[in-house]
Amino acid sequence: MIQIESLEFNYPQGEFRLSIPRMTVEHGEKVAVIGPSGSGKTTLLNLIAGISRPRQGSITVANQRISDYRDARRRNFRITEIGFVFQDFELLDYLNVIDNILHPYRITRALKLTRRVQHRAVELAEGLGIGNKLKRYSSELSQGEKQRAAICRALLPRPRLILADEATGNLDPRNKGRILDLLFDNVASSEATLLAVTHDHELLPRFDRVVDFLDYRNDAA
Amino acid sequence: MISSFYIAWRYLAFNKVRSATLVACITLIAFLPMALQLLLDESQQLLQSRATSTPLLLGARGSALDLVMNSLYFDEQVPDVFTMQAAEDIMQSDLAYAIPLYVRFHARNSVIVGTTLDYFDFRGLQIAQGRMFAVLGEAVIGADVAEDYGLHPGDAIVSSPETLFDLAGVYPLKMAITGVLQRNHTSDDLAVFVDLKTAWVIEGLGHGHKDLTSTDDASVIMTRTEDSVTANAKLFQYTEVTEDNIDSFHFHGDLSAYPITAVLAVPDDVKSATLLRGRYLENPRYHIVRPKDVIAGLLENIFRIKSVIDSVIAIVGLATVMAIILVFALSVRLRQRELSTIFRLGCSRMTTVNLIVAEITLIVIASSIISAGLLYLVDANADTLVRQLVLR
Structure with a gap:
């Protein structure tokens, strides 16, 4: 599903540099990425999602060499093929839960907002336990509910790859387990691939594979 | 574009006070000069028609x-x-x-x-x-x-x-x-x-009042001569003209x-x-005097003052527009996190611009509707307003 070759990345300003000679994730795998803070885990997810672009090397996702794509094509690929659960949920405070879940459909032409999609959004939300919170604003939700809404938004377009950045980082132990269960169930049912950054070593046994980030990058900084 | 308007509407509805303030500012700037012009036109018409018909x-x-x-x-x-x-x-x-x-x-x-x-x-x-x-x-x-x-x-x-x-x-x-x-x-x-x-x-x-020559009440008589009778302030004067007292x-x-x-x-x-x-x-x-000439002079002064008011309104309007541009510019800066979120969700720069344009458009539309409504009211009541405010 993911092939990374000779990846080099650095921000225009700053000394941080990410270098990954080779990394592969198979289709359907549930892979946890661990590593110390500041080691570039989130940067890696952003590169795979096409939000950032590598300076050198290649990133191939679902047989598409997205590192060579121009901005618009990379964006469209991300919207349709990748679901991203952000570290701090990234819910918009002026939209209620259902509007947040449907937001990607309203800001891009790559996704078509149909009645079927709206129906599925409600079903997904109910499945994730926030069916009764659809009209609430994010400020009225608990951390767990926010995370569920963010997961729901990421899963709605039925992505082939799900990237989760500290998806359980803000949750209590009980909610962590629940959220991970929901994520795994949905990944399994949609036959997607999961690449999740986590600091929580208790959760690692539940993944198919754990990638220690220090094995993959040469931090020259 | 319709989705942009929906999202813009949600944003404006959520930030009610800010949106209402912007709408009020634009409404006032649009409404004031037009209402003033309407009332002045009506005043001119009312003043001139009456003056012209009076030689x-x-x-x-x-x-x-x-x-x-x-x-x-x-x-x-x-x-x-x-x-x-x-x-x-x-x-x-x-x-x-x-x-x-x-x-x-x-x-x-x-x-x-x-x-x-x-x-x-x-x-x-x-x-x-x-x-x-x-x-x-x-x-x-x-x-x-x-x-x-x-x-x-x-x-x-x-x-x-x-x-x-x-x-x-x-x-x-x-x-x-x-x-x-x-x-x-x-x-x-x-x-x-x-x-x-x-x-x-x-x-x-x-x-x-009562006929003094035939009154029996001496207390109301101040002086009496052969030719005339003078009453004092005690004499009751009628405060209503009736069939009974009209002859008096x-x-x-x-x-x-x-x-x-x-x-x-x-x-x-x-x-x-x-x-x-x-x-x-x-x-x-x-x-x-010829009322037509007098009113022409008055109108000349009114329109001279009106041109000054127009200039003031234009300056205030320009300042308001600049303030609104500043509000949006600052708002874009304050909304960096939100814009970053929608960018990460897949929003293009053009769509981001569309969202901002949709917000401005909705505010302008709301202001235009309110201004039009107010102008309609002023126009419908221009005659009364002019007579109450100008020709009192």
């Missing part, structure tokens, strides 16, 4: 504007009074017929216009209900007076005392309403019309020396008008 106006020397505003639009600023003799002089000149006006007193908040029946023919005023006044103490009222106070023929209206504590001043007179005039959308709708003599009764120049009303002295505030002079032709004006050119006591 000449005679008054005591003084402010021509006060004279015109009082005599044509029944403004509260009362010009100097002069005697009825001036009206008779015009009639005797055979150059014009004269309609005397005595516009000084009030009933409730409406001005009382003392005049003759010629005034109604000259203005083309028709009776909508009842009949024209016929005897002392009767009044006909304008359509707005009837509507505002719910008055009909058969009701009464009482003149207001000029000063509350002046015992020697003007006493209220209860007048019988005999008719209501048809609305003609001029100041006549706001007035109470009475005969000149009734106006003089209101002033106390004419009065009615009388005027002392020569009526030609009684006061009026203006004479509407209607010349027979242009030549007569020119001659009449010529006669009063050097008159130290009176002046004769």
Whole structure:
């Protein structure tokens, strides 16, 4: 599903540099990425999602060499093929839960907002336990509910790859387990691939594979 | 684009105070100059139509504007009074017929216009209900007076005392309403019309009381001679003219020396008008004016002031637009996190611009709708507003 070759990345300003000679994730795998803070885990997810672009090397996702794509094509690929659960949920405070879940459909032409999609959004939300919170604003939700809404938004377009950045980082132990269960169930049912950054070593046994980030990058900084 | 409008609407609805403030600012900036222009156009039309239909106006020397505003639009600023003799002089000149006006007193908040029946023919005023006044103490009222106070023929209206504590001043007179005039959308709708003599009764120049020659009450008699009887202040004077007491009303002295505030002079032709004006050119006591010229001068000043107001509004408008641009620019900066989120969710820069444009468009549309609604209200009530705000 993911092939990374000779990846080099650095921000225009700053000394941080990410270098990954080779990394592969198979289709359907549930892979946890661990590593110390500041080691570039989130940067890696952003590169795979096409939000950032590598300076050198290649990133191939679902047989598409997205590192060579121009901005618009990379964006469209991300919207349709990748679901991203952000570290701090990234819910918009002026939209209620259902509007947040449907937001990607309203800001891009790559996704078509149909009645079927709206129906599925409600079903997904109910499945994730926030069916009764659809009209609430994010400020009225608990951390767990926010995370569920963010997961729901990421899963709605039925992505082939799900990237989760500290998806359980803000949750209590009980909610962590629940959220991970929901994520795994949905990944399994949609036959997607999961690449999740986590600091929580208790959760690692539940993944198919754990990638220690220090094995993959040469931090020259 | 429709989704952009939906998201923009959600954003504006969530930030109600900010949105309402922006809408209010734009509404005011759009509405004020247009409403001002509407009212000025209406004022101009009202002032000019009335002034144009009044050929000449005679008054005591003084402010021509006060004279015109009082005599044509029944403004509260009362010009100097002069005697009825001036009206008779015009009639005797055979150059014009004269309609005397005595516009000084009030009933409730409406001005009382003392005049003759010629005034109604000259203005083309028709009776909508009842009949024209016929005897002392009767009044006909304008359509707005009837509507505002719910008055009909058969009701009464009482003149207001000029000063509350002046015992020697003007006493209220209860007048019988005999008719209501048809609305003609001029100041006549706001007035109470009475005969000149009734106006003089209101002033106390004419009065009615018990017959002193036959009274048994010696306490009201101050002096009695063979020729006359003089009463003291104890004598009861009638405050209403009725069938029973109308014969007791009388005027002392020569009526030609009684006061009026203006004479509407209607010349027979242009030549007569020119001659009449010529006669009063050097008159130290009176002046004769063409209301059309006076109002033209007034309008010139109003439009000069209006151009200043327009400039001020333009500057304020420009400042507001710049402030709004600044608000949006700062808002974009404050919303960096949100914009970063929607970018990460897959939003292009063009869509981001669309979202901002949609927000601005919605605010402008809301402002336009409110402005249009307000302008519609102003336009529908321009006549009333002008008469209440400008021609009071």
